[in-house]
Amino acid sequence: MDFFGLLSLVGGLALFLYGMHVMGGGLERLSGGRLERLLERLTSSTWKAVLLGAGVTAVIQSSSATTVMLVGFVNSGIMKLSQAIGIIMGANIGTTITSWLLSLSGIESSSFFLRLLKPTSFSPVLAIIGVILIMSGKEDRKKEIGSILIGFAVLMFGMDAMSGAVKPLADVPEFTGILTKFQNPILGVLVGALLTAVIQSSSASVGILQALSVTGAFTYGSVIPIILGQNIGTCVTALMSAMGAGRGAKRTAFVHLYFNIIGSVLFLALYYVLNAMIQFDFAHETVGIAGIALIHSIFNIFATLIWLPGVKTLERLAYLTVPETQEEKDAIADKEAFPLLDERFLSTPGFAIEKCVSLTYKMADITEEAMETAMHLFEGYDEKRAKRVEYLEDMADKYEDKLTAYLVQLNSRDLSYMESQSVSTLLHSISDLERISDHALNVMELAARMHKKELQFSNKAVKELQVYGRAVEDILNRAIRAYKENDRQLAMTVEPLEEVVDHLNKSVKKRYAKRLQKGKCEVELGLLLSELATNYERVSDHCSNLAVYLLQTEDSSFEAHSYQENLELEGKRQFERMVEEYRRQYQLP
Numbered sequence: 200m201d202f203f204g205l206l207s208l209v210g211g212l213a214l215f216l217y218g219m220h221v222m223g224g225g226l227e228r229l230s231g232g233r234l235e236r237l238l239e240r241l242t243s244s245t246w247k248a249v250l251l252g253a254g255v256t257a258v259i260q261s262s263s264a265t266t267v268m269l270v271g272f273v274n275s276g277i278m279k280l281s282q283a284i285g286i287i288m289g290a291n292i293g294t295t296i297t298s299w300l301l302s303l304s305g306i307e308s309s310s311f312f313l314r315l316l317k318p319t320s321f322s323p324v325l326a327i328i329g330v331i332l333i334m335s336g337k338e339d340r341k342k343e344i345g346s347i348l349i350g351f352a353v354l355m356f357g358m359d360a361m362s363g364a365v366k367p368l369a370d371v372p373e374f375t376g377i378l379t380k381f382q383n384p385i386l387g388v389l390v391g392a393l394l395t396a397v398i399q400s401s402s403a404s405v406g407i408l409q410a411l412s413v414t415g416a417f418t419y420g421s422v423i424p425i426i427l428g429q430n431i432g433t434c435v436t437a438l439m440s441a442m443g444a445g446r447g448a449k450r451t452a453f454v455h456l457y458f459n460i461i462g463s464v465l466f467l468a469l470y471y472v473l474n475a476m477i478q479f480d481f482a483h484e485t486v487g488i489a490g491i492a493l494i495h496s497i498f499n500i501f502a503t504l505i506w507l508p509g510v511k512t513l514e515r516l517a518y519l520t521v522p523e524t525q526e527e528k529d530a531i532a533d534k535e536a537f538p539l540l541d542e543r544f545l546s547t548p549g550f551a552i553e554k555c556v557s558l559t560y561k562m563a564d565i566t567e568e569a570m571e572t573a574m575h576l577f578e579g580y581d582e583k584r585a586k587r588v589e590y591l592e593d594m595a596d597k598y599e600d601k602l603t604a605y606l607v608q609l610n611s612r613d614l615s616y617m618e619s620q621s622v623s624t625l626l627h628s629i630s631d632l633e634r635i636s637d638h639a640l641n642v643m644e645l646a647a648r649m650h651k652k653e654l655q656f657s658n659k660a661v662k663e664l665q666v667y668g669r670a671v672e673d674i675l676n677r678a679i680r681a682y683k684e685n686d687r688q689l690a691m692t693v694e695p696l697e698e699v700v701d702h703l704n705k706s707v708k709k710r711y712a713k714r715l716q717k718g719k720c721e722v723e724l725g726l727l728l729s730e731l732a733t734n735y736e737r738v739s740d741h742c743s744n745l746a747v748y749l750l751q752t753e754d755s756s757f758e759a760h761s762y763q764e765n766l767e768l769e770g771k772r773q774f775e776r777m778v779e780e781y782r783r784q785y786q787l788p
Contacts, residue, residue, distance in 0.1 A: 211360025211410070214353050221350030245285040245510055249503060252289025257296040266290060266437040266455050273447040280450050280517065284510050287455050291430065291499040298405045298492035326352035384424040384467055391428025396435040404429045405495055409488040419490060420482035423470060426494050427463040430502075434459055446527065450517035457516050462502030526590065540605045548618050551609055555602055555625055559632070560683045562598040565591050566632045567679045569639035570738060574668050576646035588643040595636035602629050624748045628682070631741040635675070638734045638741075645731050654724055660711060662788045664731070667703045670785040671735045674700060678742035682749055693746035695777035699785055700739035706787055707732050 269283045325348045332345030395404040408425060411417065434456040441452035474482060486494075506513060540558070544551040569591035572584050603626065610622050649655070656664065674696045681689035708729055715725045 207360055211357045214357030214360060218350045218353030218357055221346055221353065245288075245507060248282060248285025249289035249292070249507070252286035252291075253293035254289070255286075256290040256293025266434075266452070270437055270441050270448045270451045273451045280447060280454065281510070281514055283451050284454055284458075284513055287451075287458060288503040288506060291458070292496070292503060294433075295492065295496040295499055298409060298495045299489075322352040322356060325349075384471070387421065387424030388428035388431065388463065388467075391425035391430075392432035393428075395429045395432025404432065405491065409491050412486055412488055412491055415485050417486050418483050419479075419486045419494070420474075422486050422491055423494055423498075424467065426491065427466060427498060430459045430498065431456075431463060446521050446524065449521045450514075453517045453520045454513050457513055458502060458506060462498070462505060465505060466498055466501055525587070540601060542608075545609055545612060548609060548612055548614050551605075552618060552621050552625070555606060555609075556621075558598060558602055559625060559628060562595060562602070562629065562632050563679045563683055565594050565598065566636045566639070567675055569595065569636050570642070570675055571672060573639040573642040573646070574672065576643060577649075577664065577668075580646055580650040585643050585647055588639055592636045592640040595633050599629050599633040620751075624751065628745060628748050631744045635738050635741050638738050641734050642731065645727055645734075649727060652723075654721075654727070656724060656728065657714070659714070659788075660724075660728060663707050663710060664728070666785050666787055667700075667707055667732065667735060670696065670700050670703055670781070671738055673785075674739050674742045678745045682745045685749065687750065690746040690749045692777060694743055695774055696781050697739045697743040698778050699781040700736060702782070703785060703787070704732050704736040710787070 266287060269278065269286055273280055273283055329345040329348030329352065332341045332348070335341075391404065391408075394407070405426065408417075408422065408429070412422070434452070437452040437455050441448040473479070540554065544554060569588050572591070573588045576584060576588075606622050606626055606629075610619070614622065674693060677689055677696065678693050680686065681693065711725055711728050715722065
């Protein structure tokens with residue numbers, strides 16, 4: 200090939216790529232958003248998703264464009280990863296339509312009608328129609344149709360120019376010698392992947408391979424690895440589009456990558472094993488344009504059929520590569536939780552109350568985690584755990600808002616005495632749980648302030664706060680567990696411990712005041728410790744309230760009496776014995 204032949208090849212490639220870009224762009228714009236709406240709706244089953252992906256990609260002639268679109272849908276939350284997988288499979292099948300259209304250029308016949316099927320025959324007609332539509336059409340729709348027709352014509356002219364430029368290479372021994380090296384399957388896969396990664400279109404790279412096939416230097420055996428590599432290389436576009444996107448988008452891109460890599464490995468393994476056993480005669484035959492289109496289709500159909508039963512496996516692989524964060528799990532739980540508060544349930548108060556109780560238990564877990572996480576920040580401050588406390592407190596606020604609004608609606612209905620009492624108890628419980636989460640946020644902010652200013656409590660203060668903190672964690676755990684498990688006996692142990700927490704609060708503050716007077720600690724640290732101790736004490740008060748609500752629900756006569764009075768009725772000695780036991784357990788050093 201001389202210099203002018205090389206220019207023809209480069210010019211043909213430029214026309215080919217530009218034509219594909221114009222045609223694809225026109226098709227996407229012509230869809231006017233209908234494409235997106237179709238992708239959202241028609242994914243109720245994997246088979247439907249595969250057919251949809253194949254159809255859409257056959258229209259826009261780019262599996263990369265379809266996959267990039269899916270990356271955007273998953274990233275925005277419009278579509279789940281499980282819905283996108285089927286469309287990705289179908290997109291790989293749909294992209295093969297381009298190679299079949301290009302194979303029409305290989306038609307050789309003296310028949311007038313068969314010659315009309317050649318792109319070089321009908322492309323000029325399409326180009327003329329396209330120009331007329333663009334120049335005379337006032338509507339955008341006509342102009343887009345014109346762009347599609349011109350794009351297709353340019354693509355076909357480019358293909359013809361490339362084929363014509365490389366034809367003389369068939370008689371160049373050096374060129375055919377290089378091509379025979381592609382018999383190495385690994386090298387063939389790498390070359391195919393690299394070519395497609397550079398031009399970011401498997402349809403285009405397969406088209407280039409079809410143009411080169413007119414030299415007669417390629418065999419079926421040599422092009423199979425290249426075509427498989429081209430399918431792997433097309434994943435680069437989706438991976439690049441997912442770089443700045445969310446974790447869901449990254450998983451979508453990796454699904455596309457794993458689909459093609461694992462599919463290629465299995466296809467190659469099956470091909471070479473069977474070839475070793477049967478000795479395929481066609482492996483050494485010269486491949487033509489239609490043969491390349493056939494291989495391209497067979498591989499993508501094979502990979503789809505292999506993966507159809509393993510959709511969940513592909514999804515798990517993506518999640519292993521990009522693990523689910525705690526925030527994602529919480530967001531899913533949040534999204535799944537609040538639909539329980541359906542207004543239709545209001546007509547059945549008993550059922551509605553049951554759903555509210557279920558959500559209140561979840562709120563209790565959130566509150567308990569928030570408080571415990573905040574308290575442990577004094578053992579070693581960590582920014583991630585501090586953010587976690589903020590998130591949990593925000594979640595507790597959401598639960599309070601939604602539950603309170605729903606319960607107020609429910610309270611306006613015709614409720615029985617017991618149902619009315621349950622709603623009242625729930626409203627009080629929700630308020631106390633939310634207040635505990637507020638104290639958790641306060642504790643976190645105190646820890647953050649100390650970390651920022653590089654302040655540290657004295658060793659004595661640290662040991663005292665550790666004892667105090669253990670008592671608060673204990674009462675929090677008892678109150679939440681008793682509330683969730685409806686355990687009256689456990690609830691009865693909360694008030695004695697609350698009395699001990701009150702004593703610890705006073706003792707810790709008193710001891711620090713003495714050290715302050717002796718000049719053994721700083722005033723700012725004294726204020727911080729006082730705030731921390733007060734937050735701990737308030738948490739225990741709210742825990743006591745939760746225990747009271749449980750006992751009120753269990754015993755209708757237990758209404759206006761204080762918690763301690765009720766316990767004294769059951770046995771003052773038992774109450775005092777529990778108080779003494781907790782004092783020994785949580786004795787300050």
